[in-house]
Amino acid sequence: MNSFRTHQSGYRARSLSTLCLVVLLSCPVSAVPVLFNLLGGATMGVDWVTSNASRAVINSLGELNLRNGYVEVESQVYDFSEADSVDLSFDVSVPFNILGLIGSAPNPGENLVAQYRRDDGGWQTLNTFVANNGFLGLLSLGNSYTYSATLPSNAYHDNFQIRYVMTGGGFGLFDLLGDNWYVSDIVVNADLPPAGPDHFRFSYLSTALTCNPHSVTVYACADANCTSTYNDDVTIILSPSGWVGGDTRTLSGGRDTFQLRQTTPGTSNIGITFSTPPKIGGGDLCSIDGGGYSTNCSLTFASAGFVVSTPDFLSGKGTATATIQAVRQSDNSPLCVPAFSNVTKSVDFYTRYDSPPTGTMVSDLGGVNVSGSAAAPTSLSLNFDGSGTATLPTLGYSDAGQKTLVARYDGSDSDVGLTLIGQDNYVARPAGLCINTGSTCSGSYASCGVFGTAGDSFPVEISAVAWQADSDSDFCDGNTATPNYISVSPVNLSATVLAPSGGENGVISPGSYTHTMSATGITSVSMTQSEVGVFSIDAQPPLYFGAALGTLSDTTLQTFSSRPTGRFIPAYFDVALTDAGSINSGCPTGNTYTGEPFSWLVAPELTISSYNAATPAVVTQNYTDDDFRKLTAAALFAGVSTPSTDTAAQGKDTTLLPLAGSPETDFNEGELTVIAPGQMRYVFSALDSMAYARTLNAEVNPFVPDLAFSIGSWSDGEAGFTGPLNFSPDTSGVSMRFGRMRLQDTFGAEMYDLNVGLVTEYFLDGKYVRNDLDDCTDWDSANATVDGISAVAASSGTLTAGSSGNEGIRLLAPTTVPGAPDTGDAGISYTAPTWLRGDYDGDGSFESPSSTVSFGVYRGHERIVYRRELRN
Incomplete structure (x- = not known):
């Protein structure tokens, strides 16, 4: 069975520029x-x-x-x-x-x-x-x-x-x-890919000599408009006969240059009589002297003329090695011999734009501008040596592109009737690219001013420039632009991070641009940089007429860089709640008293990420470098809103229960650390303290605290976070109780020491009941005072289920009369923590608890029949 012809996939690129053949370069074939x-x-x-x-x-x-x-x-x-x-x-x-x-x-x-x-x-x-x-x-x-x-x-x-x-x-x-x-x-x-070339095209100069092979460039076009070349090998038979190396040749890569020798003056027609694979489109087309392509493919060979040699050079630098040789065909052989020697002749010159086909700058020979018109050429007097060769004054051109230098001599006196014509093209190649960001940064990069926001667009002006000095390292410093420069394929763009050291280069968008000719020579590109830091913007242009910019023949692509930019900063910060934290109750049983300070069991934790302005936004990894991280714990802490009231619990007057002021409630700056590139962790301070205000209005039933925190708007001085981010820590294991401490009235035999019991209570449904969750309140007789007939002995302990049990503050048996036991009462008071003091006397203020101890067997105070607490 038949099969369709295979083509090399390397030549299937679709993005093709119509500039390819304008500058006589081959382009990849299109499907x-x-x-x-x-x-x-x-x-x-x-x-x-x-x-x-x-x-x-x-x-x-x-x-x-x-x-x-x-x-x-x-x-x-x-x-x-x-x-x-x-x-x-x-x-x-x-x-x-x-x-x-x-x-x-x-x-x-x-x-x-x-x-x-x-x-x-x-x-x-x-x-x-x-x-x-x-x-x-x-x-x-x-x-x-x-x-x-x-x-x-x-x-x-x-x-x-x-x-x-x-x-x-x-x-x-x-x-x-x-x-x-x-x-x-x-x-x-x-x-x-096409099965064969669509048609063939030829490009050559019109000044051919019978004594010198003439170069002809052949293109295999992949389509009717020749926007791309057919790059598979094609065997062609060239016409007319006389091609150096044979008339049957192989065309590789879409183009090649061959030489035609004709030893007899006259006109020949250039063409291809046969190809393998055969062409699938139209007939041959020719461009003569850089003109448009047409079916005119004639080439006239003359027996005498000029051989002009104009090497390529850097724009603005020129070349001092251009020569012109007057030759004619030898009388006895097809070789060239001098047409005249050891004479001075006046020769007319003019230049022609080849690619691009127009321009505004002129070429010069030794500082003398060369005409761009054949009708009004520039005449120069040249000294021809014995070989008929003259060295031209330095040929210069400050723009970019390919031009042709045409020389003509019309004889006079003894040379009447002698006409010599010759030409050669030359390429003026830019010395490099100036990438101008409009900003520069020197010294300490981290201290440079803000240049832009990562992910936001910023303008860059790029121009190809002429040579200024061999040691030139800054092509934006005094170099003139070359308006005619055109990149026949995209110029690749990238960035190199200069600071922070070892940081990410980031992603530059667009990744390439096409440089077009303009009056100023500047192509403006709107770019974005994804990362934070200081960078150079780098551009790598394609080969220009077969060589890299800044060189005459090197095919290694060159990269040109901008001056250091200023600093790129993040667009914004995002704050995520990693852990809302939890409250540490005053007692492991969950009991906490109104007015009693409490802190974090687990401190709240936030993750802060720096983002660029791209869509979708991406974390800027370079931000967390020590030199480029401007965010401090203090700046973030300044944006934290802490609670002043509970969000649900109400006092007697139905207003939300407030938190106490300082020092009971005190929030401190937390700790900010880097956890990953572009990400930080903020942990609330372990020194934070909170307490509910202890007022008579707060004498309510137990409740579970509900405290609301908010991360509001804040900034590192350049970029910020727009809040709020609200959260409430876990308080599910906490019972907030309005409590008090009570000293039990005690009586006993006067000859023995007596223990005064301590009990903690909490308010529930209009009365106080023993707080069976209190396993944490410590007591110490050092906080007790007694008056009357007894004294306090050293004792201490911790309540269990809200009671000191059989223990308590020990009062010594009275010894008013030495050597004999005494009877009577002793008043005892205990300096309790502020959150365990109560309004025992109903005067609206809180005082420490007190009680009476009666010494005497089974007797109380003689004037007291019955005692109990009365509440308003």
């Missing part, structure tokens, strides 16, 4: 649509093969007819391995039927399956056309269907085929007129 009519002129057994020759034919109407039962039909093989896309379309039709049984249409079960071969060798079903009543109806006069689709990527391989399968399962008893599927107009449209 072109190729139509394949799989049935046009096809025959069974050659273009298609079948599993049963009696059941598949290509009929006189050009239709693929599958009939009378199971059969498979496969197309020839096609090579779509380099296809950019493959589209398939075909039509399917069926004749009439009755009930799907009688007639020439397929019966139920005799379906038509369309498939293609995948790159793994298997068959992939595209569609199944069903031969049943659902498709054809109970009574049908026939039907048709059109299929069209773009095939998936697994169809792009070198063994592509189409297959149609008629399945079995029909009712042969009723096949009175046969069972038929008809497939027509099977068309594949594939985007493929």
